[in-house]
Amino acid sequence: MFDKIINKNDFTSLIKDGMVIMVGGFLGCGTPETLIDLVLASGAKNLTLICNDTSFVDRGVGRLVAAKQAAKVITSHIGTNPETGKQMVEGTLNVELVPQGTLAERIRCAGAGLGGVLTPTGVGTVVEEGKQKITVDGHEYLLELPLRADLAIINGSSVDKAGNVVYNATTRNFNPLMAMAASVVVVEAEKLVEPGALMPELVMTPGPLVTHIFKSEKR
Amino acid sequence: MFDKIINKNDFTSLIKDGMVIMVGGFLGCGTPETLIDLVLASGAKNLTLICNDTSFVDRGVGRLVAAKQAAKVITSHIGTNPETGKQMVEGTLNVELVPQGTLAERIRCAGAGLGGVLTPTGVGTVVEEGKQKITVDGHEYLLELPLRADLAIINGSSVDKAGNVVYNATTRNFNPLMAMAASVVVVEAEKLVEPGALMPELVMTPGPLVTHIFKSEKR
Amino acid sequence: MIEDIELAKNIIAKRIAREFKNNQLVNLGIGLPTMVANHIPQGVNVILQSENGMIGMGPAPEPGKENPEVTNAGGAMVTILPHGCYFDSATSFALIRGKHVEYTVLGALEVDQEGSLASWIIPGKKVPGMGGAMDLVVGAKNVIVSTLHTERGKPKILKKCRLPLTARHVVNMIVTELGVFRVTPGGLALIEINKDTTIDEIRANTEADFIVSDNLKTMEV
């Protein structure tokens, strides 16, 4: 009835050079590793990656950086992946550093149809460069703008065939936010179940947000 | 260890004339009825109520309006409670109507330490009166400001003694948002359990947000 | 004219129900729009959103199976289908404002040829409030106004709304018992007509200017 399950070829055909991809996860926890394998195998170039951090050279989204498939990364932390810093210094990778809470809100804005959000974070630092400052009630805020993507690849602990996603423990992180902010959303399902098998209060990503479901091949 | 459970007298002593109170619920679903009983019994006057709707004259927050305890209501809908409209026409009740999604975001802003949010909702209507308009990417938005309260009274289906709250089904509505946006937060616990009894992924309101827990006397 | 109001409402509900495709997320307003759910064609799986906090809303519960914790945006007890889930009001309106809802169907006090609508206040007379309507019409991908063509003999489709607006330039389609209009950049176009009326009768009961589509069809209901 829902017809959302795709195979490797279907997923690979979604990947294009130069596209903007959001990747769920926090230092590799809650990252769709099989989908990253497939982006690697696709050889797509000049990607813009939006992700909390660039993980490690051999894990999560960090592998795409290490494989030099990204032209730009929008992220809050690159310290755990020496490749990111190296390519940045060499001038082959454009790195836009965004405070983590601001990154979350900017992605949420895009998903929630909001035009932007005022945050106190970054006022008085280099983060305010080029941004509109708005004073409310005597306090200065930065206007931070929405961040959206062509494709979001997220990781679901349990996914039903209608696309509802449950995230275990700290695998949640950016996954439910990204699932709202991209034109196409693919969830890597660690466990795939029938509709009705998930407790409806536990679902963090409602099914209609998920375009495609891919059954994980994680070990 | 957590020492959050209070009795009727403790709760009543929190209520003051003229205070701003957020009340969870949506047309009476997910409303802390026992706590409302106690606000009624306190006889507190000139309250400002922030609530999705003014429910019904004999149910939920609507009872406080019917008892003429409110001087102001900030809400999205008053159509189900004739008393609200009547007092508004008589000039004894100040009603600020806010689009429902904007109400949710304004409360969220206060709870999340954000200075405001840009929404397309209300542009070109009376809702834009007195508000700053900001254009982003050629689209007009209204700058909507945070909404906070002195006290939030919310309803929890299952609450542990650390204050973690689980909401069943559609009782969730504004409750978790309000639990972040008030100086004092009291949850009416329909079911009170020990810490560890709730699935940590099901908790929508983390314990530290809850100042006090009151055991419900709902029938 | 169709004098039987119940029949008229059923015509409208049936026609709107034919608009949806499989797996679309749809929000139905209170009153007439709610009736649309009863007419969704077999084999089309429409996912209903209720802005108080659920998707996958099912029909009213069987007697004895009511659960006061499962309600819709009108406060009525409903059920949840196996593909459904629950969320809070911020998430609900993130779904709505963020263009994740395919269709919103709602009534109107007035609707006009520019696609503006008024539905939440008659100053000095009736002020229910906007509820979620302002967000729904700004955020949904498609906005369908469902309305009887006239009220007490007066046209509801105007050149320009006179009541305070719910939103301006947001309506995509207007469905009445007499026909279906599309709001286009060039103005209102009548694209379907009920077999029991005529273009002249529609013109006589419509204040708005409209063109008749070259491709005018009979309203299938």
Next chain:
Amino acid sequence: MIEDIELAKNIIAKRIAREFKNNQLVNLGIGLPTMVANHIPQGVNVILQSENGMIGMGPAPEPGKENPEVTNAGGAMVTILPHGCYFDSATSFALIRGKHVEYTVLGALEVDQEGSLASWIIPGKKVPGMGGAMDLVVGAKNVIVSTLHTERGKPKILKKCRLPLTARHVVNMIVTELGVFRVTPGGLALIEINKDTTIDEIRANTEADFIVSDNLKTMEV
């Protein structure tokens, strides 16, 4: 001076741990701040927040009980205590930015007498990124900088930070192995001193101006 760096770090961690009261929500940064968790006095129930999405963070799991789905903000596997729960990054930073976290404890490359700190970039040399630090120091009710008093003999507490800031005017307290400073509207005040040092030694190793509190106490560690 205290030459033993491990001892110095333990002095700092122990002192900071004494700052917390029962049921307070606390975020501990990576490195030295994480050590604070090991020194929280018995009977004080501190609730640890980890900005990747949990409160009620417990210690590292016993061997064989590791769960890769339960990690902290440093990516290490941890456990959750009975009073804990999980949430997404937007909610996590809503807690942080919204003044719901009582204390954030973090390290610094530089901290100054105005309460500004620099902790995320050494231009041209090292650019880890700010991660959650900028939000934490702006949002937490109390910001404690935990730092060795000097690095390679150079003072870390400056008149004014020279590196790009994490935030300005946000630090409330600075704890080093030599003493405790409070940032007041009038400037830096030394409020506690380690029994193994002197005010002169602290002055010699601090670039910032500071006054000595009339009520100077011995650092209890």
